[in-house]
Amino acid sequence: MQQLNENQREAVLYNEGPSLVIAGAGSGKTRVLTYKIAYLLKNGIAPYTILALTFTNKAAREMKSRIAGLVDEDTARRLWMGTFHSIFSRILRREADKLGGYRSDFTIYDAQDSKNLIKAIIKEKELDDKLYKPATVQARISRAKNVLITPEMYLKDRELTANDHFLRLDRIGEIYSAYWNRCRTSGVMDFDDLLLYTYLLFKDNPDIIERYRNQFRFVLVDEYQDTNPVQHEIVRQLAQEHRRVCVVGDDAQSIYSFRGATIGNILNFQKTYPESKLFKLEQNYRSTKTIVNAANSLIEKNKEQIHKTIFSKKAAGEKIRLIGAYSDYEEGYTVASRIAEMRMLQSCEYQDFVILYRTNAQSRIFEEALRKINIPYRIYGGLSFYQRKEVKDVIAYMRLITNPNDEEAFKRVINYPARGIGDTTLNKIISAASLQGVSLWEVLSRPLDYNLNINSGTAKKLEGFRGLIDNLVANSATQNAYELGSGLVRQTGLLTELYNDRTPEGLSRVQNVEELVNSLHEFVSTRLEEGREDVKLGDFLAEISLLTDQDTDKNEQSSRVTMMTIHSAKGLEFRNVFVVGLEENLFPSERCENNPKELEEERRLFYVAITRAEENLMLTFAKSRFRNGQSWMCAPSRFVYDIDPVYFTSPPAPLHRERGDSRMTSPPTSLHRERGVEFNVIPRLTRDPLKKDTNYQGIAGQARNDKKPLSVGNTIRHERFGLGKVTELTGDNENARATVEFESFGRKQLLLKFAKFDIVG
Secondary structure (H helix, E strand, C coil): CCCCCHHHHHHHHCCCCCEEEEECCCCCHHHHHHHHHHHHHHCCCCHHHEEEEECCHHHHHHHHHHHHHHCCHHHHHCCEEEEHHHHHHHHHHHCHHHCCCCCCCCEEECHHHHHHHHHHHHHHCCCCCCCCCHHHHHHHHHHHHHCCCCHHHHHHCHHHHHHHHHCCCCCHHHHHHHHHHHHHHHCEEEHHHHHHHHHHHHHHCHHHHHHHHHHCCEEEECCHHHCCHHHHHHHHHHHCCCCCEEEEECHHHCCCHHHCCCCHHHHCHHHHCCCCEEEEECECCCCCHHHHHHHHHHHCCCCCCCCCCCECCCCCCCCEEEEEECCHHHHHHHHHHHHHHHHHHCCCCHHHEEEEECCHHHHHHHHHHHHHCCCCEEECCCCCHHHCHHHHHHHHHHHHHHCCCCHHHHHHHCCCCCCCCCHHHHHHHHHHHHHHCCCHHHHHHCCHHHCCCCCHHHHHHHHHHHHHHHHHHHHCCCCCHHHHHHHHHHHCCHHHHHHCCCCHHHHHHHHHHHHHHHHHHHHHHHHHHCCCCCCCHHHHHHHHHHHHCCCCCCCCCCCCEEEEEHHHHCCCCEEEEEECCCECEECCEHHHCCCHHHHHHHHHHHHHHHCCEEEEEEEEEECEEEECCEEEECCECHHHHHCCHHHECCCCCCCEECCCCCCEECCCCCEEEECCEEEECCCCCCCCCCCCCCCCCCCCHHHHCCCCCCCCCCEEEECCCEEEEEEEEECCHHHCEEEEEECCCEEEEEECCCCCEEECC
């Protein structure tokens, strides 16, 4: 007990009734849970009478290990401690005979198994899988189970069926019912079933719920803000009589509504248990005073919350740095340069740094920037950008266009998007190619010569695929890498396929493909400025082949910069944190513009990002971001202005609101200062920047600065490379070039007819 502060000690000692422990970021939540269980065990409570529920196996293992150190290993092992799913699976196997058709050896479907069965049911019912998309149907069934709705209830619910009718998905309930029955017949459950069937087991069998209530005299739940309705109800069922339930969490870190989490469970806990005691863990042991106070000033803007004042007894520390970049490209290289600089000046290791972003698609620019200056990194909780399936699919098409004999690329895309060329046909092509010692493309090109035993319908599909690739190969002779790449994602149907999936995961895949096209544009534009006008797709593939190769240090323990989404960062901490892409319509997402609840969750997400930092916090944004083939002006995120300006090294420049409009807009002047750095408003491109008739609203340096000709000694701000000084001018007319020494990128030679910059001095 001497290792606990006063609030922690009070939370540990109280075990007479329901209690809510609001644990702010870095306040020792795990220690309180661990010590509470150890305290109960030390006072003679049998381990099998304590139920401790977590959200991850890692959390359960860590707590058991700590308890074993405080008590003993055998006692810790006999605790009922684990994830909701693992504990309830154990109960369901015990009581399988009460479930109506299930046996104790039932198997569990993962998400892909579940989706495959739903897909088969949709096909059997002869429904349009473009309307009844398996991922969408799966998500709706999951949501129904999470709010305690069985198929029978679903079909009788007028509101649900009316909503389905509005969406032209009238048969969702029918699919749900068929899926439910097929799982029963097959003796399987999915992850949602483990929760719903536990609730139903307790609800329909009074003798069983009574037995478990008597066994579990104490119920403890970690991360309660992340529970969904069915989890909340099961906890209530178990604790209904003895009322010795303790839940620990932080409403300010409730960020998983897309997974079904309901913040109301923790906000309304005291209404569910009116006699409950509230304990607040408000001392942050992780971060400096400045970071903690800044986070407080942000989160106080939310209306839905349990008010608390988090404080730190650490030193004030460094103020927050707000770093503006002229473009998303420059943002990536600015962050990489800052990491290199801080590592040298502050004796940091690479593992002391993390880059946090809102969406996975943002990682690509930072990956390339870190690689350029040889900074090792790892993507946490996800694949490297170029290793993501949707990106690899596009690259496979690029490889096939460049080299039609590429076998692996051929096999990857011949039936993606689906064009009716199944495994049987593909295997025939592979067998014929192997027998004759030729490539798969050769067999596809001359199927009759290789006695490919296929019917006329299949032959027509193969001919269609070959024609598609032949057409793209022909285009490659006249189009540059960007024109060809942006065209192929449309012509192959890849984008249409991805757009059909409107789940959050589907939208993320679309963003990743768009980001790949953006990288093509950057690649071509940079080389055009360098005077290389014939930039082919093969040039791009040659460059990124080094990025897709896993050529980094194989030692996973080696020091690396960590990159991850903010959702993945919850529960982690780092000495130095960069939160990037802080712009309106990116963070917060444009989807929450008119939804106050979603906007508050986005603010909580930013709060989570800030509170990962121990010593140094850097917030970055770009004044322009390349999207859909052109550069767009960006306004800094409103969340930056939710933080009290006293916590910044320099306060952000003021933003202005249009009258009657809640959206943030950029300052009215075309030139302003942020952190003492000048930013010019970048002109929005009105046409494709690679077309000769593009209207750049001033296409070259001279035209965009026609009142001030470019001269040696001028300071310019380039769209990608940032600030630089002109050291030499050579050539004239179409061949006019400028040699520029850039602050972050060193010496570059720009072909002026393509270069995009403004003269700032």
